[in-house]
Amino acid sequence: MEIRPDIFLIIFGAALVTFLPRVLPLMLLSRISIPDWGMRWLSYVPIAVMAALVAQELFLDGGKFAALSTNVELIAALPAFWVAIRTRSLLGTVVVGIVALMLLRMLF
Numbered sequence: 001m002e003i004r005p006d007i008f009l010i011i012f013g014a015a016l017v018t019f020l021p022r023v024l025p026l027m028l029l030s031r032i033s034i035p036d037w038g039m040r041w042l043s044y045v046p047i048a049v050m051a052a053l054v055a056q057e058l059f060l061d062g063g064k065f066a067a068l069s070t071n072v073e074l075i076a077a078l079p080a081f082w083v084a085i086r087t088r089s090l091l092g093t094v095v096v097g098i099v100a101l102m103l104l105r106m107l108f
Contacts, residue, residue, distance in 0.1 A: 072108055076100035 034042070058074045059065060068074065080097030083089070 070108075071099065072104040076104050 001079045054077075058071070058077055061071075066074070076097060077100075079100050080093050084093040087093075
């Protein structure tokens with residue numbers, strides 16, 4: 001099997017571009033002490049990112065706001081949110097969300 005230099009450079013470059021943004025922050029942040037207010041602020045980043053992703057899926061359809069009356073994803077999210085708040089179970093939330101969406105798509 002022949003390895004072409006241009007393909008090798010593309011693969012190596014892609015690996016480098018993937019590796020550096022993950023390793024450099026770990027190397028830099030492991031050497032400094034982050035203040036308490038910074039750690040509190042960083043603890044909200046995953047929640048904010050997840051909320052942005054979920055809101056985009058629920059409220060947008062093709063880059064425009066989806067009509068609330070025909071938005072089955074939003075209707076299916078309501079029981080999933082309820083299960084998430086009541087049980088704090090990721091598996092239960094996912095199962096309820098999938099089943100609710102499946103049933104709503106069968107009906108509508």
